[in-house]
Amino acid sequence: MIEVFYKSNGQMEMSQSAAVFSQLTPDMVVWIDLFAPSGEEKRATESFVGTTIQSRAQAEEIESSSRFSETDTAIFANTNFLIPGPEEYSMETVSFILTDSGVLVTLRECPLRSFTDLQRRLLAFPKFYPTGYIVFVSILEQRIDLDADMIELMSKEIEQFNRKVSLGEDINEEFLLDINQLQENTMLVRENIVDKQRVISSLLKSNKYPHSLQPKMNVLLKDISSLINHTNFGFERLEYLQNTVVGLINLDQNKIMKIFTLVSLLFMPPTLITGFFGMNLKLPITGTWWDFVIVLVLMLLSFSVILLIFRKRKML
Secondary structure, eight states: OEEEEEEETTEEEEESOGGGGGGOOGGGEEEEEEESOOHHHHHHHHHHHTSOOOOHHHHTOOSHHHHEEEOSSEEEEEEEEEEOOSSOOEEEEEEEEEETTSOEEEEESSOOHHHHHHHHHHHHOGGGOOSHHHHHHHHHHHHHHHHHHHHHHHHHHHHHHHHHHHTTOOOOHHHHHHHHHHHHHHHHHHHHHHHHHHHHHHHHHOSSSOGGGHHHHHHHHHHHHHHHHHHHHHHHHHHHHHHHHHHHHHHHHHHHHHHHHHHHHHHHHHHHHHHHHTSSSOOSSOSSTHHHHHHHHHHHHHHHHHHHHHHHTTOO
């Protein structure tokens, strides 16, 4: 699907057909959004802006030259957008092309809330978005705000986990797996934010990007630095919480093993006595039925002595 946002008689119009390019000039177009486009839509866009659009495989490469590059007529930037799921997050790579005429071209393969919200505002308040450069900055602002919301939600989840541990609620293997999944999500968020930091830093070094937008870009970098600090702190809390849970589980296991060990030690002397006197021989005591009573007394006496020793040493 293609959505072309262009200026017409002081208003912002939107067309979902590549045929509209025949009626437009580059200085009229603000934003061309390619959402899982067909080959025909991509070729029509490339012909209109006069540059080649990167393939998905090229956009997903992690080399610096693939994440940000420049030509004589355009700036190419690729960055990841985080998509939250019920349990785990996923990354979606979005490609941006900024031409010298101020046209922004975006290429994506899935719906993104930041794009949808900005498209509504673009049609409602066109005077605030005169060029594709401003649209690009607005997309980053919207995306960073959403990343901040995700970090806030993860902080609340960490608080809930911490409260469960403090209250001594059921802590088991599933609880540890939940903490591990939250750690993975935190690392993904941090990776996603650092990727945007790299793109913005590269843009600030570019001579093609309007210097009038530099203050906004600097503010975005400060926001990103703050979010990175929050994610680092959240990850440290999760690591500390994980160590605490593992320690509690080890303590419970040690208590269980201690009980088994003490029970074994308590019954060791009676077992030895019964094994000795249970042999198929006459008991070497009186040779009467009193021998059974004597053996029983010895068993109880040995059990009591060991029990007293453990209690005296506070091992029970």
